[in-house]
Amino acid sequence: MTLPVVKAGIVGATGYSGAELLRLLKEHPQAEVTVVTSRSLAGTRLDQEFPSLRGQTDLVFSEPTAEALAACDVVFYATPHGVAMSQAREVLEAGTRIIDLSADFRIQDTQLWSEWYGMEHACPDILKEAVYGLPEMYRDDIRKARVVGNPGCYPTAVTLGLAPLLKAGFVDVDTLIADSKSGASGAGRGAKVGTLFCEVAEDFKAYGATGHRHLPEIAQNLDALAGTETDVTFVPHLLPMVRGIETTLYANLKSEALDADLQALYEQAYCDEPFVDMMPAGSHPSTGMVRGINQCRMALHRQGPKRVIVLSVIDNLIKGASGQAIQNMNLMFGLDETAGLMAGPVWP
Numbered sequence: 001m002t003l004p005v006v007k008a009g010i011v012g013a014t015g016y017s018g019a020e021l022l023r024l025l026k027e028h029p030q031a032e033v034t035v036v037t038s039r040s041l042a043g044t045r046l047d048q049e050f051p052s053l054r055g056q057t058d059l060v061f062s063e064p065t066a067e068a069l070a071a072c073d074v075v076f077y078a079t080p081h082g083v084a085m086s087q088a089r090e091v092l093e094a095g096t097r098i099i100d101l102s103a104d105f106r107i108q109d110t111q112l113w114s115e116w117y118g119m120e121h122a123c124p125d126i127l128k129e130a131v132y133g134l135p136e137m138y139r140d141d142i143r144k145a146r147v148v149g150n151p152g153c154y155p156t157a158v159t160l161g162l163a164p165l166l167k168a169g170f171v172d173v174d175t176l177i178a179d180s181k182s183g184a185s186g187a188g189r190g191a192k193v194g195t196l197f198c199e200v201a202e203d204f205k206a207y208g209a210t211g212h213r214h215l216p217e218i219a220q221n222l223d224a225l226a227g228t229e230t231d232v233t234f235v236p237h238l239l240p241m242v243r244g245i246e247t248t249l250y251a252n253l254k255s256e257a258l259d260a261d262l263q264a265l266y267e268q269a270y271c272d273e274p275f276v277d278m279m280p281a282g283s284h285p286s287t288g289m290v291r292g293i294n295q296c297r298m299a300l301h302r303q304g305p306k307r308v309i310v311l312s313v314i315d316n317l318i319k320g321a322s323g324q325a326i327q328n329m330n331l332m333f334g335l336d337e338t339a340g341l342m343a344g345p346v347w348p
Protein backbone atom coordinates (compact mmCIF):
# COMPACT_ATOMS: atom_id res chain seq x y z
CA MET A 1 0.00 0.00 0.00
CA THR A 2 1.41 3.42 -0.90
CA LEU A 3 1.18 5.99 1.86
CA PRO A 4 -0.30 9.44 1.14
CA VAL A 5 2.36 12.11 0.68
CA VAL A 6 1.97 15.68 1.90
CA LYS A 7 3.20 18.23 -0.66
CA ALA A 8 5.05 20.97 1.23
CA GLY A 9 6.21 24.43 0.26
CA ILE A 10 8.89 26.34 2.13
CA VAL A 11 8.85 30.12 1.93
CA GLY A 12 12.24 31.40 3.02
CA ALA A 13 14.15 28.24 2.15
CA THR A 14 17.53 30.00 2.13
CA GLY A 15 17.34 30.82 5.84
CA TYR A 16 18.46 28.69 8.76
CA SER A 17 15.08 27.31 9.74
CA GLY A 18 14.11 26.86 6.07
CA ALA A 19 17.29 24.85 5.50
CA GLU A 20 16.51 22.69 8.53
CA LEU A 21 13.01 22.05 7.17
CA LEU A 22 14.61 20.87 3.93
CA ARG A 23 17.05 18.57 5.73
CA LEU A 24 14.35 17.00 7.93
CA LEU A 25 11.62 16.72 5.29
CA LYS A 26 14.04 14.98 2.93
CA GLU A 27 13.95 12.00 5.33
CA HIS A 28 10.20 12.17 5.99
CA PRO A 29 8.38 9.04 4.78
CA GLN A 30 5.15 10.91 3.96
CA ALA A 31 6.14 14.40 2.88
CA GLU A 32 7.78 15.87 -0.17
CA VAL A 33 9.03 19.42 -0.62
CA THR A 34 7.64 20.61 -3.95
CA VAL A 35 8.20 24.39 -3.75
CA VAL A 36 11.10 26.32 -2.25
CA THR A 37 11.11 30.09 -2.42
CA SER A 38 13.68 32.82 -2.21
CA ARG A 39 13.37 36.33 -3.56
CA SER A 40 17.13 36.72 -3.81
CA LEU A 41 17.84 33.32 -5.44
CA ALA A 42 14.73 32.73 -7.61
CA GLY A 43 15.81 30.63 -10.61
CA THR A 44 18.84 29.15 -8.80
CA ARG A 45 19.09 25.42 -8.07
CA LEU A 46 18.71 24.58 -4.39
CA ASP A 47 21.87 22.46 -4.36
CA GLN A 48 23.85 25.38 -5.72
CA GLU A 49 23.05 27.31 -2.54
CA PHE A 50 23.31 24.23 -0.32
CA PRO A 51 26.01 21.92 -1.75
CA SER A 52 25.35 19.67 1.25
CA LEU A 53 22.19 18.59 -0.62
CA ARG A 54 23.94 17.78 -3.93
CA GLY A 55 22.66 14.58 -5.46
CA GLN A 56 19.51 14.68 -3.35
CA THR A 57 17.30 17.31 -4.98
CA ASP A 58 16.46 18.90 -8.31
CA LEU A 59 14.45 21.75 -6.76
CA VAL A 60 14.91 25.30 -7.98
CA PHE A 61 14.08 28.39 -5.91
CA SER A 62 11.04 30.34 -7.09
CA GLU A 63 9.50 33.69 -6.14
CA PRO A 64 7.19 33.45 -3.09
CA THR A 65 3.90 33.97 -4.95
CA ALA A 66 0.56 32.64 -3.75
CA GLU A 67 0.06 31.01 -7.20
CA ALA A 68 3.28 29.00 -6.86
CA LEU A 69 2.23 27.85 -3.38
CA ALA A 70 -1.37 26.94 -4.27
CA ALA A 71 -0.47 23.41 -5.39
CA CYS A 72 0.98 22.59 -1.96
CA ASP A 73 -0.97 20.88 0.83
CA VAL A 74 0.92 22.91 3.41
CA VAL A 75 3.21 25.92 3.35
CA PHE A 76 5.87 26.55 5.96
CA TYR A 77 6.69 30.23 6.35
CA ALA A 78 10.30 30.39 7.55
CA THR A 79 10.30 34.14 7.08
CA PRO A 80 10.49 37.32 9.17
CA HIS A 81 7.26 38.44 10.85
CA GLY A 82 4.78 40.17 8.56
CA VAL A 83 5.25 37.85 5.55
CA ALA A 84 2.91 34.96 6.39
CA MET A 85 0.02 37.17 7.48
CA SER A 86 0.22 39.19 4.25
CA GLN A 87 -0.25 36.05 2.12
CA ALA A 88 -2.36 33.86 4.43
CA ARG A 89 -5.79 34.64 2.97
CA GLU A 90 -4.87 33.80 -0.62
CA VAL A 91 -3.03 30.64 0.40
CA LEU A 92 -5.91 29.40 2.57
CA GLU A 93 -8.41 30.16 -0.20
CA ALA A 94 -6.46 27.77 -2.43
CA GLY A 95 -7.08 25.05 0.18
CA THR A 96 -3.48 25.06 1.43
CA ARG A 97 -2.72 24.94 5.15
CA ILE A 98 -0.17 27.15 6.86
CA ILE A 99 2.51 26.58 9.47
CA ASP A 100 4.13 29.91 10.27
CA LEU A 101 7.49 29.87 12.01
CA SER A 102 7.38 33.62 12.57
CA ALA A 103 5.37 35.41 15.24
CA ASP A 104 2.39 36.41 13.04
CA PHE A 105 0.01 33.80 14.46
CA ARG A 106 1.36 33.29 17.98
CA ILE A 107 -0.18 36.09 20.03
CA GLN A 108 -3.95 36.38 20.15
CA ASP A 109 -4.04 39.97 21.46
CA THR A 110 -3.53 42.03 18.27
CA GLN A 111 -2.86 45.27 20.14
CA LEU A 112 -0.16 43.62 22.23
CA TRP A 113 1.27 42.03 19.07
CA SER A 114 1.43 45.44 17.35
CA GLU A 115 3.20 46.99 20.35
CA TRP A 116 5.97 44.37 20.20
CA TYR A 117 6.22 43.89 16.44
CA GLY A 118 5.68 47.47 15.30
CA MET A 119 2.98 46.85 12.68
CA GLU A 120 -0.77 46.34 12.42
CA HIS A 121 -1.93 42.76 12.18
CA ALA A 122 -3.01 42.12 8.57
CA CYS A 123 -5.66 39.45 9.27
CA PRO A 124 -7.09 39.38 12.83
CA ASP A 125 -9.88 37.05 11.64
CA ILE A 126 -7.39 34.41 10.52
CA LEU A 127 -5.36 34.94 13.69
CA LYS A 128 -8.48 34.12 15.70
CA GLU A 129 -8.74 30.64 14.18
CA ALA A 130 -4.97 30.02 14.33
CA VAL A 131 -3.72 27.48 16.87
CA TYR A 132 -0.53 27.94 18.89
CA GLY A 133 1.67 25.08 17.74
CA LEU A 134 2.96 23.63 20.98
CA PRO A 135 1.71 20.02 20.70
CA GLU A 136 2.30 19.30 24.39
CA MET A 137 -0.33 21.98 25.16
CA TYR A 138 -2.67 22.09 22.18
CA ARG A 139 -2.35 18.73 20.39
CA ASP A 140 -6.06 18.20 19.72
CA ASP A 141 -6.60 21.70 18.36
CA ILE A 142 -3.53 21.43 16.12
CA ARG A 143 -4.98 18.29 14.50
CA LYS A 144 -7.92 20.38 13.22
CA ALA A 145 -6.09 23.61 12.42
CA ARG A 146 -5.77 25.32 9.04
CA VAL A 147 -3.22 27.78 10.46
CA VAL A 148 -0.61 27.02 13.10
CA GLY A 149 1.54 29.67 14.74
CA ASN A 150 4.72 27.72 15.45
CA PRO A 151 6.15 28.76 18.85
CA GLY A 152 9.25 30.81 19.34
CA CYS A 153 12.41 29.02 20.42
CA TYR A 154 12.78 30.55 23.90
CA PRO A 155 9.02 30.22 24.62
CA THR A 156 9.22 26.49 23.80
CA ALA A 157 12.02 25.82 26.29
CA VAL A 158 10.48 28.02 28.99
CA THR A 159 6.89 26.81 28.62
CA LEU A 160 7.71 23.10 28.59
CA GLY A 161 10.02 23.61 31.56
CA LEU A 162 7.42 25.30 33.76
CA ALA A 163 4.21 23.62 32.55
CA PRO A 164 3.89 20.78 35.13
CA LEU A 165 4.54 23.13 38.08
CA LEU A 166 2.03 25.71 36.84
CA LYS A 167 -0.67 23.19 35.94
CA ALA A 168 -0.37 21.63 39.40
CA GLY A 169 -0.58 25.07 41.04
CA PHE A 170 2.61 24.30 43.01
CA VAL A 171 4.47 27.62 42.59
CA ASP A 172 3.90 31.28 43.41
CA VAL A 173 3.18 32.67 39.95
CA ASP A 174 4.90 36.00 40.64
CA THR A 175 8.28 34.37 41.38
CA LEU A 176 9.03 32.98 37.91
CA ILE A 177 12.44 33.65 36.36
CA ALA A 178 13.64 32.41 32.98
CA ASP A 179 17.37 32.84 32.46
CA SER A 180 17.85 31.77 28.84
CA LYS A 181 20.86 31.41 26.57
CA SER A 182 20.88 30.82 22.82
CA GLY A 183 23.38 30.11 20.08
CA ALA A 184 23.76 32.73 17.36
CA SER A 185 21.70 30.88 14.71
CA GLY A 186 18.67 32.09 16.68
CA ALA A 187 19.17 35.48 15.04
CA GLY A 188 18.83 34.08 11.52
CA ARG A 189 21.17 34.01 8.54
CA GLY A 190 20.94 37.65 7.50
CA ALA A 191 24.16 39.63 7.98
CA LYS A 192 24.16 41.64 11.20
CA VAL A 193 27.11 43.13 13.05
CA GLY A 194 25.95 41.63 16.35
CA THR A 195 26.26 38.07 15.03
CA LEU A 196 29.57 38.43 13.20
CA PHE A 197 32.09 35.78 14.27
CA CYS A 198 34.37 38.38 15.87
CA GLU A 199 31.50 39.85 17.88
CA VAL A 200 30.13 36.52 19.14
CA ALA A 201 33.22 34.33 19.61
CA GLU A 202 34.96 34.52 23.01
CA ASP A 203 32.17 36.71 24.35
CA PHE A 204 28.93 36.25 26.29
CA LYS A 205 26.23 38.76 27.07
CA ALA A 206 22.61 39.34 27.94
CA TYR A 207 20.34 41.29 25.61
CA GLY A 208 16.74 42.50 25.71
CA ALA A 209 16.86 42.61 29.51
CA THR A 210 14.12 45.23 29.70
CA GLY A 211 11.85 43.26 27.40
CA HIS A 212 12.32 40.86 24.49
CA ARG A 213 9.66 40.02 21.88
CA HIS A 214 9.32 36.53 23.27
CA LEU A 215 8.19 37.89 26.64
CA PRO A 216 4.49 38.42 25.74
CA GLU A 217 4.40 34.98 24.09
CA ILE A 218 5.92 33.36 27.18
CA ALA A 219 3.47 35.25 29.41
CA GLN A 220 0.51 34.15 27.24
CA ASN A 221 1.56 30.50 27.63
CA LEU A 222 2.29 30.65 31.35
CA ASP A 223 -0.98 32.47 32.09
CA ALA A 224 -2.90 29.79 30.18
CA LEU A 225 -1.16 27.00 32.10
CA ALA A 226 -1.61 28.64 35.50
CA GLY A 227 -5.18 29.77 34.78
CA THR A 228 -4.27 33.17 36.18
CA GLU A 229 -2.00 36.11 35.39
CA THR A 230 1.64 35.23 36.04
CA ASP A 231 4.63 37.52 36.48
CA VAL A 232 7.74 36.23 34.73
CA THR A 233 11.18 37.79 34.37
CA PHE A 234 12.79 36.64 31.12
CA VAL A 235 16.35 37.57 30.16
CA PRO A 236 17.90 36.09 27.00
CA HIS A 237 21.67 35.75 26.46
CA LEU A 238 23.76 35.25 23.33
CA LEU A 239 26.16 32.30 23.54
CA PRO A 240 29.32 32.00 21.46
CA MET A 241 28.07 28.87 19.69
CA VAL A 242 25.98 28.09 16.62
CA ARG A 243 22.88 26.33 17.92
CA GLY A 244 21.14 25.33 21.12
CA ILE A 245 19.18 26.92 23.94
CA GLU A 246 19.72 26.34 27.64
CA THR A 247 17.10 27.83 29.93
CA THR A 248 17.44 27.83 33.68
CA LEU A 249 14.06 28.39 35.29
CA TYR A 250 13.47 29.44 38.88
CA ALA A 251 10.28 29.52 40.96
CA ASN A 252 9.27 29.49 44.62
CA LEU A 253 7.18 26.56 45.77
CA LYS A 254 3.98 27.28 47.68
CA SER A 255 4.11 26.08 51.27
CA GLU A 256 1.66 23.27 50.56
CA ALA A 257 3.92 21.94 47.76
CA LEU A 258 7.21 21.90 49.68
CA ASP A 259 7.08 18.16 50.25
CA ALA A 260 5.61 17.20 46.88
CA ASP A 261 7.46 14.69 44.72
CA LEU A 262 8.28 17.04 41.85
CA GLN A 263 10.32 14.48 39.94
CA ALA A 264 7.25 12.20 39.87
CA LEU A 265 5.07 15.15 38.82
CA TYR A 266 7.29 15.82 35.78
CA GLU A 267 7.77 12.17 34.88
CA GLN A 268 4.01 11.70 34.96
CA ALA A 269 3.39 14.86 32.89
CA TYR A 270 5.79 13.88 30.12
CA CYS A 271 5.82 10.06 30.12
CA ASP A 272 3.72 9.91 26.94
CA GLU A 273 5.42 12.82 25.15
CA PRO A 274 7.69 11.61 22.36
CA PHE A 275 9.69 14.84 22.30
CA VAL A 276 10.12 15.75 25.96
CA ASP A 277 12.65 13.81 28.01
CA MET A 278 12.50 14.16 31.79
CA MET A 279 15.99 13.20 32.91
CA PRO A 280 16.80 11.49 36.22
CA ALA A 281 16.80 13.72 39.30
CA GLY A 282 19.99 15.72 39.64
CA SER A 283 20.89 15.66 35.92
CA HIS A 284 22.34 18.63 34.08
CA PRO A 285 21.12 18.53 30.46
CA SER A 286 23.32 20.24 27.89
CA THR A 287 22.62 21.65 24.44
CA GLY A 288 24.88 18.96 22.95
CA MET A 289 22.35 16.34 24.08
CA VAL A 290 19.71 17.72 21.71
CA ARG A 291 21.80 19.02 18.82
CA GLY A 292 19.93 18.47 15.55
CA ILE A 293 16.98 16.65 17.13
CA ASN A 294 13.40 17.45 18.03
CA GLN A 295 13.74 17.03 21.79
CA CYS A 296 13.39 19.09 24.91
CA ARG A 297 15.46 17.54 27.70
CA MET A 298 14.97 18.76 31.23
CA ALA A 299 15.96 18.13 34.83
CA LEU A 300 14.81 19.33 38.24
CA HIS A 301 16.78 20.63 41.19
CA ARG A 302 15.93 22.07 44.59
CA GLN A 303 17.92 24.78 46.38
CA GLY A 304 16.98 25.87 49.87
CA PRO A 305 13.52 25.14 51.27
CA LYS A 306 11.41 26.90 48.63
CA ARG A 307 13.37 27.23 45.42
CA VAL A 308 12.79 24.85 42.52
CA ILE A 309 15.07 25.02 39.51
CA VAL A 310 14.29 23.48 36.13
CA LEU A 311 16.98 23.09 33.48
CA SER A 312 15.52 22.87 29.98
CA VAL A 313 17.45 22.47 26.72
CA ILE A 314 16.40 22.39 23.08
CA ASP A 315 17.96 22.91 19.68
CA ASN A 316 16.57 26.34 18.73
CA LEU A 317 16.37 25.32 15.06
CA ILE A 318 14.61 21.98 15.70
CA LYS A 319 12.28 21.72 18.72
CA GLY A 320 12.52 25.53 18.73
CA ALA A 321 11.53 25.87 15.05
CA SER A 322 11.63 23.38 12.14
CA GLY A 323 11.28 20.07 14.00
CA GLN A 324 8.33 21.38 15.97
CA ALA A 325 6.83 22.68 12.70
CA ILE A 326 7.05 19.17 11.21
CA GLN A 327 5.58 17.70 14.42
CA ASN A 328 2.66 20.09 13.82
CA MET A 329 2.39 19.08 10.16
CA ASN A 330 2.23 15.43 11.20
CA LEU A 331 -0.66 16.20 13.55
CA MET A 332 -2.50 18.37 11.01
CA PHE A 333 -2.37 15.66 8.34
CA GLY A 334 -3.16 12.71 10.60
CA LEU A 335 0.33 11.22 10.28
CA ASP A 336 2.36 9.56 13.01
CA GLU A 337 3.44 12.52 15.16
CA THR A 338 7.04 11.30 15.17
CA ALA A 339 7.34 10.69 11.41
CA GLY A 340 10.60 12.04 10.04
CA LEU A 341 11.73 13.22 13.46
CA MET A 342 13.39 10.23 15.09
CA ALA A 343 16.99 10.56 13.88
CA GLY A 344 19.57 10.65 16.66
CA PRO A 345 21.57 13.68 17.80
CA VAL A 346 24.93 14.66 16.38
CA TRP A 347 27.49 14.29 19.16
CA PRO A 348 30.12 15.43 19.93
Ligand SMILES: NC(=O)c1ccc[n+]([C@@H]2O[C@H](COP(=O)([O-])OP(=O)(O)OC[C@H]3O[C@@H](n4cnc5c(N)ncnc54)[C@H](OP(=O)(O)O)[C@@H]3O)[C@@H](O)[C@H]2O)c1
Binding pocket: 011, 012, 013, 014, 015, 016, 017, 018, 037, 038, 039, 040, 041, 064, 077, 078, 079, 080, 081, 083, 101, 102, 103, 151, 152, 153, 185, 186, 187, 188, 189, 190, 316, 317, 320, 321
Ligand atom coordinates in the same frame (compact mmCIF):
# COMPACT_ATOMS: atom_id res chain seq x y z
N1 LIG B 1 16.56 30.93 13.81
C1 LIG B 1 15.88 30.37 14.82
O1 LIG B 1 16.45 29.73 15.72
C2 LIG B 1 14.39 30.52 14.88
C3 LIG B 1 13.70 29.80 15.87
C4 LIG B 1 12.30 29.93 15.96
C5 LIG B 1 11.64 30.77 15.09
N2 LIG B 1 12.34 31.48 14.16
C6 LIG B 1 11.58 32.36 13.28
O2 LIG B 1 11.51 31.75 12.00
C7 LIG B 1 11.56 32.74 10.97
C8 LIG B 1 12.75 32.46 10.07
O3 LIG B 1 13.93 32.52 10.85
P1 LIG B 1 15.37 32.20 10.26
O4 LIG B 1 16.30 32.32 11.40
O5 LIG B 1 15.34 30.95 9.47
O6 LIG B 1 15.55 33.45 9.28
P2 LIG B 1 16.66 33.77 8.19
O7 LIG B 1 17.78 32.79 8.33
O8 LIG B 1 16.96 35.20 8.30
O9 LIG B 1 15.90 33.49 6.81
C9 LIG B 1 14.79 34.25 6.41
C10 LIG B 1 14.26 33.72 5.08
O10 LIG B 1 13.10 34.47 4.73
C11 LIG B 1 13.21 34.94 3.37
N3 LIG B 1 12.52 36.25 3.35
C12 LIG B 1 12.92 37.38 3.98
N4 LIG B 1 12.02 38.37 3.77
C13 LIG B 1 11.04 37.84 2.99
C14 LIG B 1 9.86 38.38 2.41
N5 LIG B 1 9.48 39.64 2.62
N6 LIG B 1 9.09 37.56 1.66
C15 LIG B 1 9.44 36.28 1.43
N7 LIG B 1 10.57 35.71 1.94
C16 LIG B 1 11.36 36.49 2.71
C17 LIG B 1 14.70 34.98 3.08
O11 LIG B 1 14.99 34.71 1.72
P3 LIG B 1 14.91 35.80 0.56
O12 LIG B 1 15.27 37.12 1.20
O13 LIG B 1 15.89 35.33 -0.46
O14 LIG B 1 13.49 35.74 0.05
C18 LIG B 1 15.24 33.83 3.92
O15 LIG B 1 15.19 32.63 3.19
C19 LIG B 1 11.67 34.08 11.70
O16 LIG B 1 10.41 34.66 11.84
C20 LIG B 1 12.23 33.72 13.06
O17 LIG B 1 11.88 34.63 14.07
C21 LIG B 1 13.69 31.34 14.02
